[in-house]
Amino acid sequence: MIKFFRKIGQKILIENKFSKYILYAIGEIILVVTGILITLQINTSIDL
Numbered sequence: 001m002i003k004f005f006r007k008i009g010q011k012i013l014i015e016n017k018f019s020k021y022i023l024y025a026i027g028e029i030i031l032v033v034t035g036i037l038i039t040l041q042i043n044t045s046i047d048l
Contacts, residue, residue, distance in 0.1 A: 005028060012021045 009021065009024060009028075012024055
């Protein structure tokens, strides 16, 4: 999965579309943060 996202990022950079790369990077950060928050929510509900 990581290779998939890395290939997309490299392809965008090669095409010199920096604005699209920024949007891609922000989207990837949002996905990671969402995953962490879901994991924390599940973990705290299990502890109760």
